[in-house]
Amino acid sequence: MSEARILFGFHAVLSRMRQHGSSIQEIIIDQDRVDARMRDLLEMAKSQNIRVIQAERHRLDGFIGAHGRHQGVIARVIETPMPYKDIHDVLESDLDEPPFFLILDGVQDPHNLGACLRVADAMGVHAIIAPKDRSVGLNGTVRKVASGAAETVPFISVTNLARTIRELKEAGVYIVGTTMDAPGSLHNTKLEGPIALVMGAEGDGMRRLTQETCDALITIPMFGSVQSLNVSVASGIALYEIRRQRVLAGGKA
Numbered sequence: 001m002s003e004a005r006i007l008f009g010f011h012a013v014l015s016r017m018r019q020h021g022s023s024i025q026e027i028i029i030d031q032d033r034v035d036a037r038m039r040d041l042l043e044m045a046k047s048q049n050i051r052v053i054q055a056e057r058h059r060l061d062g063f064i065g066a067h068g069r070h071q072g073v074i075a076r077v078i079e080t081p082m083p084y085k086d087i088h089d090v091l092e093s094d095l096d097e098p099p100f101f102l103i104l105d106g107v108q109d110p111h112n113l114g115a116c117l118r119v120a121d122a123m124g125v126h127a128i129i130a131p132k133d134r135s136v137g138l139n140g141t142v143r144k145v146a147s148g149a150a151e152t153v154p155f156i157s158v159t160n161l162a163r164t165i166r167e168l169k170e171a172g173v174y175i176v177g178t179t180m181d182a183p184g185s186l187h188n189t190k191l192e193g194p195i196a197l198v199m200g201a202e203g204d205g206m207r208r209l210t211q212e213t214c215d216a217l218i219t220i221p222m223f224g225s226v227q228s229l230n231v232s233v234a235s236g237i238a239l240y241e242i243r244r245q246r247v248l249a250g251g252k253a
């Protein structure tokens with residue numbers, strides 16, 4: 001029997017209801033925040049026979065140990081099986097375009113992982129891959145910041161990232177790493193076909209071994225005075241460019 005855990009935030013709960021409503025045991029809402037969008041959410045819960053409890057805000061605060069971050073809605077959920085348990089599942093699945101991965105080499109801030117999930121969903125990434133060690137996992141904050149994308153983008157944790165990258169390469173996936181001082185530029189690099197974009201950690205960037213396994217290293221040209229971009233912003237820019245090139249090459253628009 002899977003253990004129940006707490007999911008919070010309006011979009012995180014809504015997305016879970018849309019994707020796997022049957023995994024929600026009950027929804028608890030702030031009785032003083034029943035506005036129009038909350039009423040829509042309640043309607044959907046009713047149509048799926050999900051139990052809804054109205055409670056005072058402090059009870060919701062108590063669940064997550066923080067005041068108000070739940071946006072007035074919390075769900076008690078059971079873990080749902082991921083559509084892909086490893087990269088081979090993705091590579092062997094019936095994708096309607098070449099595989100498209102985002103690899104995060106040691107992202108530790110839940111807000112950054114949440115934002116990466118959100119933009120990965122928007123750009124049609126098939127899965128995010130991250131090492132088990134030194135990385136934040138899918139916790140409540142990540143799911144809330146992801147705004148529902150943690151329920152839609154498969155997140156694959158691996159014990160040995162360098163080995164996983166080698167396996168992707170053997171399967172014909174082009175591995176493109178991003179660093180501040182790379183020889184190549186996002187402006188003039190061909191990013192079509194099966195691809196995995198690799199991003200480094202907030203403080204230290206990409207590990208040397210990871211860099212060495214990349215087929216290409218590129219930089220996102222910057223024109224101001226800051227030394228680097230936030231990892232989720234850099235992911236967004238590079239993923240957008242990959243999607244743009246796919247569309248121009250006649251792929252999914």
Ligand SMILES: C[S@@+](CC[C@H](N)C(=O)[O-])C[C@H]1O[C@@H](n2cnc3c(N)ncnc32)[C@H](O)[C@@H]1O
Nearest residue numbers: 178179199200203205206219220228229231234
């Ligand atoms: C905050 S940065 C890491 C900064 C770190 N001090 C370093 O030297 O790598 C986090 C990640 O975002 C990506 N990134 C940020 N700005 C970038 C840029 N201008 N070009 C390419 N990648 C960038 C890289 O993947 C980087 O590892």
